[in-house]
Amino acid sequence: MNNKKRKEKPALRQGVSKKTGLTIFTLVMLIMGVIIACYHNPLANQMDELIKKIIACTLIVVAVVAVLKFYDKIILLPFELYQNRRLIWRLAKNDFKRRYAGSYMGAIWAMVQPVVTVAMYYVVFQVIMPQKAQLLGDGIEVPYLVFLTAGLVPWFYFSEALTNGMMALLEYEYLVKKVVFKISILPIIKIIAATFIHGFFVLVLLAIAFLYGFTPSLYTLQIFYYSFCMFALVLAISYTTCSVVIYFRDLQQIVGIGLQIGMWATPVLWQLGTLSKKAQMLVKINPLVYIVEGYRSSIYEKQWFWEDFYSTMYFWIITVVLFCIGALVYKRLKVHFADIM
Structure with a gap:
């Protein structure tokens, strides 16, 4: 009798937790829906x-319905990530070190790559094919190199992160086949x-912005916010891609082509x-536009992220929806991972 009571307590706590969640x-x-409906x-x-309000409210309804119907499957994923947060951090550092293991310069190569990339674009767009400074709406001229780098940093x-997150389960195939290992933490390891x-x-x-006269300010701190936005978006997408690529290996090539097209669509x-x-409204359907423009506003436009109210609401709603989809796809396909790999 006492054992039965002890077994019921965790179930009760779980039930209360589910109801509270x-x-x-x-x-x-x-x-969020009320704020969006009342905002003018x-x-x-x-x-x-009106179109923005309809789109945002529709996405909210979709997210609520999905969570109400599949709560147990969706909540399991963030719970596992939080539960293994120390292991995730340790494995992420090891993954970063392992990438450059065996080379003489080690992790320094990770720092050389962005410098060489920016230098290459500088030669192309400032020396070979000089581009005019970008004129903002308030009359401020931004050197093209600053404008370009502010867009390339979040895009790269x-x-x-998307490519590495997608291939996480395949790269750590030996861990996927271990029954006791929580393979749900693998995509976030690659993203970190x-x-x-x-x-x-x-x-x-x-550094480039400073050289051109754009000194850091309070607005610059928003880069942390937009970096977190990118982290959350990639994580939400990765659980779908890393699950599907095991069954459909051509997805890797499709995503590669999509990234090439996406760079020009963003x-x-x-x-x-x-x-x-x-046309701007159509382009802004792409959630990456919010982040790329956010990096630029943090560097030189002097604009807070909440000033673009609809874009902020839309981004987080679509990210939540994508994460719910990713959690459901991962949960549905997970049982056959070890058999197919």
């Missing part, structure tokens, strides 16, 4: 504003390892303001 998530989504920008086009982070390189890339960006090499308002 569902209540908190639903309330947060509801509050007098300078914006009313029709454009996304490209490397890519973040180390991104950190040095950010320092290169700040305002990395060109300015978003050159497009019409309707």
Whole structure:
């Protein structure tokens, strides 16, 4: 009898936890929906504003329905990540060191790569094919090298983290076949390892901006926020790609081609303001636009992230939806990983 009671207590705690989690998530989504519905920008086009509200509220409903229906499957993933947070950090550092093991310069190669990349683009776009300074809406001219680097830094982070996260399960195949190992932590390990390189890339960006007269300010701290945005977005996508690539190896090539196209579809090499308002709305469906433009606003536009209200709400709603999809896909396909690999 006592054993039965002891067994029931964890179940009760789990039930209460589930109820509390569902209540908190639903309330947060509801509050976001109310804020979006009530928010009004007098300078914006009313029709454009209405379309943004409809899209945001639709995504909120999708996220709430998915979490209510598949709560147990979705919540298991973030719980495992939090539970193994120390192991994740240790393995991420080892993964970063292992990448350059055996070379004389070691991890220094990770710092050389961004410097060489920026130098190459400088030669191409400033020496061989000189580009004009980018003129912002408030009349500020931004040297093209600063404009370009501010776009390349987040894009290279996304490209490397997405590719590494997608291949995480295949690279650590020997761990996937171990029953006791939590393989759900493998994608985040690869993404954290890519973040180390991104950190040095950010320092290169700040140095270039400083040389052109854009001194760091409070706005610059937003780079931490936008880096976290990129981390969350890539993590959300990676659980879908790392699961599907085991069954469909051609996904690796498709993602590679998609990244090539995506670099031009995202305002990395060109300015978003050159497009019409309707074209801008279409391009902003891509959540990477929010991050790339955010890096630039942190360096030289002097704009806080909450000032672009709809873009901020849209980004986090779409990230939550993508994470829910990734968690469900991973949970559904996980049982056959060891058999197929």
